[in-house]
Amino acid sequence: MAPTRYELTLRAPIARTLLxxxxxxxxxxxxxxxxxxxxxxxxxxxxxxxxxxxxxxxTGHDVLAFQETRA
Structure with a gap:
């Protein structure tokens, strides 16, 4: 099974401390x-x-898009 990759698009930049x-x-x-x-x-x-x-x-981040892909 191929590894799974998730791409999340947020409304605003992610805070450095949260990252x-x-x-x-x-x-x-x-x-x-x-x-x-x-x-x-x-x-x-x-x-x-x-x-x-x-x-x-x-933490107040809005997720606009969530995509799962196989590598």
């Missing part, structure tokens, strides 16, 4: 754009995806 927390909890995290509104997380299970979404919502 540090996310990188501590999940292994493969990147923000490819300069503005920090896209978050890419790789190789996590569904429970981790839910935890990530709850963390984003609890």
């Amino acid at each position: 540090d927390v996310i990188r501590t909890r999940f292994d493969h995290v990147s923000t490819p754009g300069e503005d920090g509104t896209v978050l890419i997380v790789e190789n996590i299970d569904q429970a981790s995806v839910r935890a990530l979404l709850i963390l984003l919502w609890d």
